Amino acid sequence: NLVTPEMLSMMADRPIEFALSNPVPEIMPDIALASRDDLIMATGRSDFPNQVNNSLCFPFVFRGALDARAKRFDEAILIAAARALAELAREPVPQEVLDAYELTELSFGKEYIIPTQFDPRLIERIPPKVIEVVKQSNSNSE
Template identity: 45%
Template sequence: MHDDQHGTAIITSAALMNASEMIGIKIEDMKIVVVGAGAAAIACSTMYKELGVKNLIMCDSKGVIHKGRTDLNKYKKEFITQTDITTMEEAFKDANMVLGLSKPGTFSQEHIKLMSEEPIVFTLANPTPELFPEEVFEVKPKAIVGTGRSDCPNQVNNVLGFPFIFRGALDVQARTINMQMKICAAKAIANLAKEPITEELKESFGNLTYGKNYIIPIPFDKRLMVEVSSAVASSAVESGVARVKDFDLEEYRKKLISMI
């Protein structure tokens, strides 16, 4: 597992799970645009397909990755669109989600205008996102927006996952971190956002409640270690990659709780 690739995939998947629930559209029914075709974009797109996404259009610096392109490497070829879409404008038309893993300026408010009425917009270029939340809201007031920034709601930060994913994997001596474990980690992160935040967090961050401005937990939520590590450890055991025997999930959770 590589954090910048698979960590990003896991956290954005968690955010996608909750955002899709909020807008009332199943993940498998979504049209998703991925802007960027590097390692993180490939990992995210691969995981989205595992979650059931069928209509995914990937764009690199030269535009839509389509069957007419002759300049694609083997990784990009896996994501050639099965539609007749060849332009960014066509890609964004009625799209339910865009994931930006590129740089500022790769898409604009004009592209966002083409999306569905209640789009999911994750602009994760750092330190400056492709579009800031306020720019998205100007053209799509009902959007759900996430960035990589700590000064904006819905910070999509890999630290929500990787320390606890490795904790769970190492504690059961997992031979690998497989897709089942990654999906379980994403679900654990998504589910934690639906729980009331702790009094400790309220003192610093106010009364955050599950909704469009709080679709994933904040990185300071200590319960992440309990929920994510136990989900990953349990999944490793269930999928047969753990080397420990007699794993007791309840006792393991108690141990993790005692550490926070």
């Protein structure tokens, strides 16, 4: 209860609440969402929509960094990974992801702003973006 509905009511239009404390978020999604129709909510938990967790990205970022033999790890790598996630979130969700969550439909919107950690496209999309950035960085530093 570190974040209250009253606090959410003071936010601008279409606020985003990242309640990432685990196991108990700063405000529970049902309470937060009941307080505002325009709220986008994310937590660190897999039992709520929009789970924000490092397992979603870091294995794939490191795969790309290792494959590219990166000598340093900088912000450009993380930005490339974030952009890959943003692109994926807007694409149709594969059937195997829907099956894993026992859903019939899932598309970009308030309930799905970020891919799930079970999305098989993560390994296909994030490492190549990281490799591309590392190669650009290496060629710029030569």
